[in-house]
Amino acid sequence: MSANLSSDQRFSERVLSDILKKFKRKYIFLSGKGGVGKTTLSANVGWAKAKEGFKVGMLDSDLHCPNLGSALFLKDRVTADDDGLLVPVKATDNLLVLTLQNMLQSESEAVIWRGPRKTKAIFEFLSRTAWPELDYFIIDSPAGTGDETLAVLNAIPEVEAVAVFTGHPMSLSDVSKALDCLNKCNIKVKGLVETFSSIICPQCGRRTRLFSSQTCKALATANDLPILATVPMDPAAGLAALKLSKPLIDAAPQSPLTLAIKELSEQL
Numbered sequence: 001m002s003a004n005l006s007s008d009q010r011f012s013e014r015v016l017s018d019i020l021k022k023f024k025r026k027y028i029f030l031s032g033k034g035g036v037g038k039t040t041l042s043a044n045v046g047w048a049k050a051k052e053g054f055k056v057g058m059l060d061s062d063l064h065c066p067n068l069g070s071a072l073f074l075k076d077r078v079t080a081d082d083d084g085l086l087v088p089v090k091a092t093d094n095l096l097v098l099t100l101q102n103m104l105q106s107e108s109e110a111v112i113w114r115g116p117r118k119t120k121a122i123f124e125f126l127s128r129t130a131w132p133e134l135d136y137f138i139i140d141s142p143a144g145t146g147d148e149t150l151a152v153l154n155a156i157p158e159v160e161a162v163a164v165f166t167g168h169p170m171s172l173s174d175v176s177k178a179l180d181c182l183n184k185c186n187i188k189v190k191g192l193v194e195t196f197s198s199i200i201c202p203q204c205g206r207r208t209r210l211f212s213s214q215t216c217k218a219l220a221t222a223n224d225l226p227i228l229a230t231v232p233m234d235p236a237a238g239l240a241a242l243k244l245s246k247p248l249i250d251a252a253p254q255s256p257l258t259l260a261i262k263e264l265s266e267q268l
């Protein structure tokens with residue numbers, strides 16, 4: 001194969017293989033459904049790992065609605081070096097983030113790409129970026145099991161998946177489809193994460209369960225997978241993050257939401 005991306009959108013297996021060897025652990029967060037909190041989870045897990053002293057790289061593989069930059073309150077833009085390689089945004093000394101969001105001209109700019117262009121973009125993000133040696137490489141994926149996710153799974157067959165879901169029947173149905181996709185692609189699943197398991201009252205701190213825990217346990221049993229963390233909804237923590245323009249890990253360090261995310265981080 002060609003050493004560079006060619007006109008028919010092939011990429012160099014050797015170059016990509018050499019880059020992926022720099023990453024000790026690789027995880028993809030996916031759900032099959034949007035709006036379940038996987039970007040918040042992946043962003044804060046990456047932030048937590050970086051605070052622990054690990055070298056972390058993050059890729060936002062959502063091309064139509066990229067928002068990893070917003071989750072981490074990043075303002076700097078992705079640039080290019082003298083060799084034409086993309087240079088990720090430096091969120092902290094230990095955390096590098098590559099997201100199309102920080103390449104677009106405005107927050108309202110639409111990305112109107114078809115399948116081949118999206119696949120090419122993912123391969124470029126992986127193989128034509130100045131990635132250093134990393135302890136963790138974390139990928140935030142879009143909803144569904146379409147081009148972007150399949151491009152990642154094809155390029156990184158050794159990646160481990162973290163499947164995110166809620167107890168809502170539609171979410172359970174969609175994450176089951178995602179798990180089936182992972183099985184057919186021979187991708188190892190690290191485990192499940194249940195989000196929005198309960199809501200925490202901002203006034204009294206009382207938790208109210210939103211969905212049956214038995215349904216979630218049934219999903220884990222049926223797929224022979226562990227539940228890595230059960231993450232509640234905490235409106236107070238979310239407001240603190242927005243007010244301080246900091247990730248949840250820093251904005252609300254003692255929130256049950258943050259503690260659950262730290263528990264997840266420890267499982268990885």
